[in-house]
Amino acid sequence: MDARLLPRAHDAAPTLLICEHCDAVYARRPLARGEVAECARCGAVLERGRGMSIDTLLALIVTALLVFVQATVWPIVTLGLNGQHVAATLWDVVHMMWLDHSQVVAVIAGMTLYVFPLAKILILGWLLVFARQGTRAPGFRFLMVTLRRIGPWTMSEVFVLGALVSIVKAHLYFDVVADPGIYAYAALMFLITIFAGVDLTRLWDETRGEAAA
Amino acid sequence: MNATTLPRARDAGLIGCHVCGMVCRAVSGDAVVACPRCGSTLHARKPASYARTWALLIAALLMYIPANVLPIMRTASLGDVDDNTILSGIVELWVKGSPGLAVIVFCASIMVPTLKFLALGTLLITSRRGSAWARRQRTQLYRAVELIGYWSMLDVFVVALLTALVRFGLFSLVEPLPGVVFFGLTVVLTMLASMCFDPRLIWDGQEDSDE
Secondary structure: OOOOEOOOOOOOOOOEEEOOOOOEEEEOOOOOOOOEEEOOOOOOEEEEOOOOOHHHHHHHHHHHHHHHHHHHHOOOEEEEEOOEEEEEOHHHHHHHHHHOOOHHHHHHHHHHHHHHHHHHHHHHHHHHHHHOOOEEOOOHHHHHHHHHHHHHHOOHHHHHHHHHHHHHHHOOOOEEEEOHHHHHHHHHHHHHHHHHOOOOOHHHHHOEEEOOO | OOHHHOOEOOOOOEEEOOOOOOEEEOOOOOOOOEOOOOOOEOOOOOOOHHHHHHHHHHHHHHHHHHHHHOOOEEEEEOOEEEEEOHHHHHHHHHHHOOHHHHHHHHHHHHHHHHHHHHHHHHHHHHHHOOOOOOHHHHHHHHHHHHHHHHHHHHHHHHHHHHHHHOOHHHOEEEEEOHHHHHHHHHHHHHHHHHHHOOHHHHHOOOOOOOO
């Protein structure tokens, strides 16, 4: 395949920006910290200025990993009735749905609450460790594309709200105790909100050359 | 700044990569070209956007009927069996629990899917006709659909969590019923539908008929 690209090389940052939502073409200009370029025609976000440094992002990702492990390992809620107690972890949730003839729901929940969020955290961590030195991690291209594809399919924040609704519903009949898992989830939700405002396409511009695998 | 006269990538012979945002020169003909930076296939527009979006939207609509009609959850306690649909669950939450939370569940389970069907249907029809009506607002509508769509999964997670929690040890039982499977599929299908829709289609068609 011949090079059909603008400007010259694969690695050079593009000098133009194309709006994803209305196809308008703009000349790219450097953005100051916290600045956001918006499409004049349709209002889409074209690009965000670098907010946090790579090191800060990496620190947040490590935090997210720790919090995610807590959220999945610890029970989320405990129910009590007449001195009996039952607690459930995320794994119990997926497992019970599988056993109760709702395998479709088990797969959806397992993917959106466990596999995809974990994959997202691990991939980002891996990419950022290398990006600190300005290099591309082994598998950079594939991982950047994967990250983009699984983006919409992580639903931890919906689960937090779901847990809240469950607690209120269960409270009608049982004693309900919120367990550490739910607090870890709340913290995770907070971290996810921070990452929602980070423009990861910058990794393409800020790194050079794929490291040898 | 005149927003309507901005150059468009298609007219300039350019393609923006869907995945990494790289700006590439379009080639003529039907050749399949990969983005030189990320390797994803380049398209001037998402392929078969109308057909795919319609197909997924109609499939989602078909799933949405049993999702609402069939019960999603059975609560059994000492011989007292109670089946709840999405709507009756919301009513129960309103009456016995907290009205505020009932409103949130109502928004996530009833309002968001309904609005999503209406919004995507409107976008598909108006874009096909090349309508110049409220293009900017329609693009914003699309972004809103993308942003809030997945919150509909709320009820599915509630049923899953309650099922895992309430077991025989507590002399009662919560079981998922088929409605919840249909509802989960509805949400997944509507998400796929909105991903298949290409918002740039809103801006195609007769160019100068804007206000």
